[in-house]
Amino acid sequence: MYFKIIFNNVRKNIKDYSIYFLTLMIAVALFYAFNSLDSQTAFKTATSDATSNLSRQLISVLSVLSKFIAFILAFLIIYANNYLLKRRKKELGIYMLLGMENRSISGIFVGETILIGIFSFISGIAIGCLLSQGVSAIALKMFAIDLSQYRFVFSISSLINTLICFSIIFIVVIIFNVRTVAKVKLIDLLNAGRKNENFAVKSKKALAGILFVGLCMLAIVALLIYKKNGAISNSAIFSISFVLGILGTACIMYSFFGVLFYTLQKNVKWYFKDVNVFLIRQISAKIQTNYLTITIVCLLLAATICIVSTGMGIALSLNSNAADETPYDFIVLKDLENKKADKSETFQQYFSKKKVDLNEYLKEQIEISIYEEKTFTYNNIIADPDKLFKADADLLEETVPIISISDYNKILESQGKDKIDLKESTYLINCKYRGTKELLQSFVESNKAINIAGRKLTPEMGRINEVVYYLSSVGNNDHGTIVVSDKVIANLNKTSIILNGIFKEDSNKQKFDNLLVSFMGDPQSPYQSLTKTLVFEAYYGMFAMAAFVCCYIGIIFLIICVAILSLQQLTETFDNVYRYNLLQKLGVEKKLCYHTILKQIAIYFGAPLMLASIYSIVALPSIISKASVSLGLDIGVNVGYIIVLLLIIYGGYFLVTYFSCRNMINGK
Template identity: 35%
Template sequence: MLYKLSFQNIKKSMKDYAIYFFTLILGVAIFYIFNAIETQSAMLKISNDTREIVKLLTQIMSWVSVFIACVLGFLVIYASRFLMKRRNKEFGLYLVLGMGKRKVSLILFFETLIIGIISLVVGIIIGIGASQFTSFLVASMFQADMSKYQFVFSSQACIKTILNFVLIYVIVIIFNTFSINKCKLIDLFQGNRKTEKIKLKNPIICGIIFAISIVMLIIAYYNVTAGYSKITNGKQLAIYIVMGCVGTFLFFWSVSGLLLKVVSSMKGIYYKGLNTFTFRQMSSRVNTNVFSMTIISLMLFITICVLSSGLSIRNSLNDSLKQGVPADINFNKVVNLSKEDGYGKKEVESSNKSIFQFFEENGYNIEPYLKEYVDLYIYQSENVTLNDTLGNNDEKDDSPTMLEVSENIVKVSDYNRLARFYGKDTIELNDDEYIVLCDYSPMIKLRNKSLKAGVKINVFGNELIPKYKECQEGFIEMSGNPSNTGIIIVPDGIVDENHKIREFIAANYSMDDKKEVEKFEQKVEKIYDETRWNYMVPMVNTKNNIIDSAVGIGAIGAFIGLYIGVILLISGAAILALKELSESADNVERCRMIRKLGADEKQINKALFRQTALFFIFPLALAIVHSIFGMMFSKQILDFIGTKMIGPSIGMTAIILLVIYGGYFLISYFCSKNIIKE
C-alpha cells in the first residue's frame, strides 16, 4: 500500500519537478564518466610515461570526486527540502486521515529509494554511453592511438558511483525522516499560505551597506591583481578572499532593500504592463534568498575561473609544444670541473670528456643514431650575474641567492647554428653589443626594464651594451612551455674558452621507426641511471618525454577544471531552477488574480520570462565581475608556468556556461509556465 502510494506520488510529481530528476541523472552520469578515465585509457596505445600520468590523474580525480560527492549531496538535500515544502498539505492530509508520522516517513523512504534507483540506473547507462565518446577526448589530450579501441565498461567507476550516491540518498532519507518528525500539523496546512517574512529594510542603511560592500570588493579586487606582488603569504590572500565573500553577501543584502526603491522611483518603467508585479516579486525573492544568491554567485565565479584556467593550461601547452620542441633530443653535460672545487677524481675526469666520448666509454656509440646535430658550449663569467644584468632595477628580487647566480653566456655564432637547426631567426651583433634571449613571461618584464635603461655588462673584461631595448624570444634547451629565464648572447671574439661550464647537443634521429626510437631512448636512459651517482653524466631531454609530460599536465588541468566547473555550474543552476519552480507553484493564486484583473496569457508569460531571467542573471552578473578580476589573478599565476592563450579558453567557458546555465533557465521558464497556466 505505502509502496504503491509512493510510486503514484513520484509519477504525479515527475512533470512539475523534471529538473530534480534531470539533475540527479546528469550528476550520476558525470560522476561515472570522470571516474572511468583510467579504464578508457587502458584501451588506448600510449607510452609508459603517459600511462603513469594517467594513473596520477586517476588518483587526483578520486580525491576531487570526494569534493564533488559532497557538492552533489548538498544539492540533493537542498532539492528534497523544496519538494517537501511543496507537499506540506499532502503530508498534513495523511496525518489527518490517521496515518502516523512513521508511515509518512516510510512513504518518503520508498519515494527516495525509487528516485535513487531510477537516477542511478538511467545515469549510469547514460554515463557508460557518453564515456565512449569521452574516450576520443582522452585520446586527443594524450595523443593516443585509437586503432585498437573497443567498447569499455568501468566496473570500478560504476561501483564508486553507486557507493557515493547510496551514501547521499541515505543522508537524504535521514534528513526527510527528521523533517517529518519535527513538523507540526498546523504548519503543514498553513505552510503554503504563509509567505516568507519580508522585513522592509531602511533604504539609508541599505545604501551605506551597499557602499561598504563595493569598497570591500574594490579592496579585494585591487590586492589580488595590481597589488598581488605585495602579498607575502597565504594568510594575506585568505583575508582578501574572505573580504570578497563578505562583500558579495553584503552586496546582495543591500541590493535586496534598494532594488524595489530604485525601480519604483522610475514611474515610466515601474507602472508599465506587469512590471509592478515582476519587480515586487523579484525584490521579494532576492530579499529572502540573500545567502543562496551569495553561494550561487560564488559557485559561478569559481566555475568560470576553474574552467578557463584548466582549458588555458591545455591550449597553451599544445601551442607551446609546436614552438618549443623543434628537435628529437637534447643532451646537456657539465664540463670543466676541478678538484680544487671539491669534486672527486671520477667527476673531474668525466667532465673533461665530450658527450659522445662518455657514451662510447659506457659501451654505446650514439652518433650513428643521429642524422644531424648541433654541438655547442655554454659559458659563465664571475662578473656577469643576474644582479649585474638587472643593474639598478628596483623590481628585482633582493634575495642574494637568486641575484648572485651567474648568467649563461653563448657565442653568437653557436646560437645562430642552433637557431638554423631549430628553424628560428638568426641574430647579428656588433663587437660591443649583447642580446638577452628570454621567453619566460615574468622574467621578460623584469629584464626589459633593465634593457630599456641600457644596463652595461662586463664580459671577460669587455664592456657591452644591449643591442635591443627588450628581450628577444629564443631558447637553447627544448621545453614544453616557455621556461628560458635568460641567456646572454655575446660576440665570439670576447669569450674565454677556459670558462666553459656545459656542453650542449641538439639532434634529430636517423631512425624513422617508433620502436627503434623507443629502444634507443631506453638505452640512453639506462646508461644515465647506471652512472649518474659516480660521474658527471649527460642529462637527456627527448621530444617524446617533453610531449608526454606536457600533454599530461595539460590533461590533468583540463579534466579537473571541467569536472569541478561543470558540477558547480550544474549545482548553481539547479538550485536556482528549483527555487524558481517552487516560487511559481506559490504564485498560482497570484497569477489567477491577475487574470481576473484583465491580464492576458501573453502578458503573464512575458512577466514570468522577465522574472525568471532576472533571477538567473542577478547572481551571474556579479559572478562575471568577480571572474574578470579572478582571471587577472589567475593569469599572474599561469604566467609563472608559461601559460598563455587565456582568450580562447574564456570563449569555450562562455559556451559551456551558455549551454548549461542557459539550458536550466529555459527549462525553468517552460516548467514554471506550465505550472501557472490556467
C-alpha cells in the same frame, strides 16, 4: 495498487521532476566519468614510469576527491528533494484528508524517490559512459600517452562505486522524506505556499546603511589585495580579505534589492506600470529571505569561473605549447668549466665508455657549442631592469650565452626552418623566455650596437628569434642568447657543449631514458641530461593533473550553483501559482505573466552572476598573470572560450527553469 499510484505520480509530475532529474543525471554522469579513468587500458600500457606514476596519482586524487564531491552532491540532492516535497505538500494534504496513514504516504514518496532515482541513475550512467570516453581521451592527451592505445571501455568498478555512493545518498533522502512526512500537519499541508514573504528589514535607512557597509568592505578587500599583498594565501591579510569579502557580499545581497525597491517606488509612472509592483515586491522579499544562499552561490560562481578558467587555460596551453617547447628527444650538456671535465673527450667517446651506442637509438645528433665573454652580461642588453620578474633579480649579473651562426643554422635545419645568413658585423638575439622577451625585443628595435670580442656589432634584423635550441624546463628555456658569425666566435671562451638528439621511430626510448638516468645522476658530474619524456611528464603531467582536478571541481560547483538557483525559483513560482492565476483573473494577459516570470528568473540568476563576474574580472588577471609567470605559459588566451562554455551551462539551466515555471502557471 501502491505501485500504480507511484508510477502515475511520477508520470504526472514528470515536469516537476525535471530539474531534480537533470541534476541527478548530471551528477551521476560526472561521478561515473571521472571515476572510470582507472579502467582505461591506455594508462596501464604507458611505457614511461613517470607517466604510470602520474596517472596513478591522478586516479588516486580523483578517488579521494570524489568522496568529497559525493558529500556535496548529497546536500544538493536533499535540497532538491526538499523542493519536491514542498511542491507536493497540497497533494499530501489531500491524501491525509482522504484518511491515508502517514506510513502509507511515506511509502508512496519512498517509492517515487526510488523510481526517479532508478531512471536518473540509468540515464546518468548512459551519458556518463559516453562522457567518460571524452574525459579519458583528454586525460591521455594531457599526459602525453599515445592515443592509439585508447580503447572504448565500460568501467564495472566505477559503476559499482557510483551505485554504492548514490544508494547511500538515496537512503539518506528516503529517511529525510519519512521523517518530514511523519511530522507534518494537515493544516500546514493544505495552506502550503500561501504564506507571504515579508522584508526582514523595512527601514530604508537601515538597508542603505547595510549596502554602504558592504561596499566599504569590498573596497577594503580591493585595497588589501592590490596594496598589501592580500592575495598571498599564507598571510594574515589574506584571511582578513577573505572574511571581509564574504561579509561584504552578504551585505550587498541582503540590502541592494531592498534599496532598489524603495528607489523605484519614487518613479510612480514606472512602478505602477503593468505588474511591476508585484514583480519588485516578490524579488526584493525573496532575495532578502534567501540572501545567505545567494551569497554562497555568488562566491561559488566566482570561484568556479576562476578555477575552471585557470585549470582549462593551463590544459589548453600545455597542449598547444607541447610540440614547440620540445623539438628534441633528449639533451646532454657537457660543462667545460667543471673541474672533472675532460675537454678533449667527445660525446661519442663518453657514451662508448658507458657501453651505449648512440647510433642504435638516434636518427639525428645536433651538437652545438656555447661561448661567453666575461664582461658581457644581461645588463648590457636589458635597458629596463625594473620590468624583470622578481625571480630574475640576479639575471643582470649573469653572462649572456653566445653561439655561432653555423651552430644556430644546425638547429634551424633540424627543426625544418630556413637557414639565416649573418654578416660578420651583425648579431641576432634568440629568446624563448616570457620574462625577457619583450625587453630584448625593445633593445633590438632600438637598433643598439653591442661589443663582442672587441668588435662592434649591429642588429641583423629588427626582431628577436624564438627558437628552442636545447631542452629545459618549460617556460625557463632561453633568457636570451646572442648569435654571431663564426669569425667572432673564434675569439671567445667556450663554456659548454650541447648534444641534442632525435630518436629513430623504432628505437626503445624508455630504455635509453633509463640508461641516461642510471649514469648521469651525479650532480657533480660535468655531464647532465634531460629527456623529452621527463619534460612532458614531470612538468606537463603534474600541471595537467592540477588542471584536470580544477575542471572537475569547477564543473561540480557550477552545477551546484545553477541547481540551487533553479530549485529556488521553481519553489518561488509554485508558491505563487495562485497569485499569478489571480492576476489573470483580474485581466492581466498570460503573456505579461510570462514576461514577469522571465524578468524575475533573469534577476535571480543574474544578481549572483553579475557580482561573481565582477569578482572574477578583478581576480582573474592577477591569477592568470601569476600562473603564466610560474608556468611559463600564456593561459589567458583561452579564457574567453571557457567563460562562453560556462555561460552555456548556466544559460541551459536558466531556460529549463523558465519553461518549467511557465508550465506551472499553465497548470501543467
